[in-house]
Amino acid sequence: MQHMTPAEARADYKKQVDAIQELLGGEWDNYDSPIAEGCAAASESGFYYRGARFRREPIADYDAAGAAAVAYWEVRGYEVRSVAYRPTHRLVTGIAPNGTTIYLTLEDNRNRIGAEGPCNEGNWDDVSMDDLRRVKEQRRNTSPPNRRRANRCAQIPSVIDARNLHEGRPGCT
Numbered sequence: 001m002q003h004m005t006p007a008e009a010r011a012d013y014k015k016q017v018d019a020i021q022e023l024l025g026g027e028w029d030n031y032d033s034p035i036a037e038g039c040a041a042a043s044e045s046g047f048y049y050r051g052a053r054f055r056r057e058p059i060a061d062y063d064a065a066g067a068a069a070v071a072y073w074e075v076r077g078y079e080v081r082s083v084a085y086r087p088t089h090r091l092v093t094g095i096a097p098n099g100t101t102i103y104l105t106l107e108d109n110r111n112r113i114g115a116e117g118p119c120n121e122g123n124w125d126d127v128s129m130d131d132l133r134r135v136k137e138q139r140r141n142t143s144p145p146n147r148r149r150a151n152r153c154a155q156i157p158s159v160i161d162a163r164n165l166h167e168g169r170p171g172c173t
Contacts, residue, residue, distance in 0.1 A: 001046055002098055002118045006036060006127050013049045013117040016100050021053055021113060023072055024065055024104075028053040028113070035131045038124035047124035048117045055111035062106035066090040069104050 004012060014032070021028055032051025039046040059065045066082060073080050073094035081093045088108040095101050099118030105111065 001039075002120045004118075004120045006047070006120075006122070006131065009036075009047070009117055009120050010034070010049055012098070013051075013100065013115065016096060016117075017051070017053065017102060017113060017115045020069060020072065020094070020102055020104065023068060024055070024059065024111070024113075026059070026111075027056045029056065032115075034135050036124055036127040038128075039119040044123055046119040047122050047127045048119050050114075050116040052115070053113040058109055059106060059111050062088075062090050062108070062111070065111075066092045066104070066106055069094065073102075 002009070017032065030051070030053050032053070033049060036047040037050055039048055069092045070080050070082055073096075077097045078094040080095075083091050085091070090104075090106040092104040092106070093101065094104070096118075101116050103112075103114040105114070
């Protein structure tokens, strides 16, 4: 288990995923969650951050892209696994020395980076609620004042809705 603060864990996650995205180039849609997840069911089990990014256009040479990811990660001390399930598919997994795991899926019709940061000490319920407050405050400070509630709710990650529903509150608050 790592000893990062939530801010350090978010920054570390972003740095590692941004690096592989930059290596591969192109435009990506970012679906990283700003809300911490729990390492296990118990609140005291620790927290981590996760997400996914999807490339807007397929990578033409996914063999070369996979090889570049392997080389990049190996130099940095990652444990690397690379497999191909069919001629048009590559899955490259890099596990950083601190435990961040990045899954690079390269196919002829889509490219995806999925990642999970390392488990960090702390109460994930408290961390995720702090994250939720932080995200709401950021959105409140950046949203136009005339935005309708439905539009504002559409921008809040589904993790928030799931947590609210689990706790018996409306889906978007």
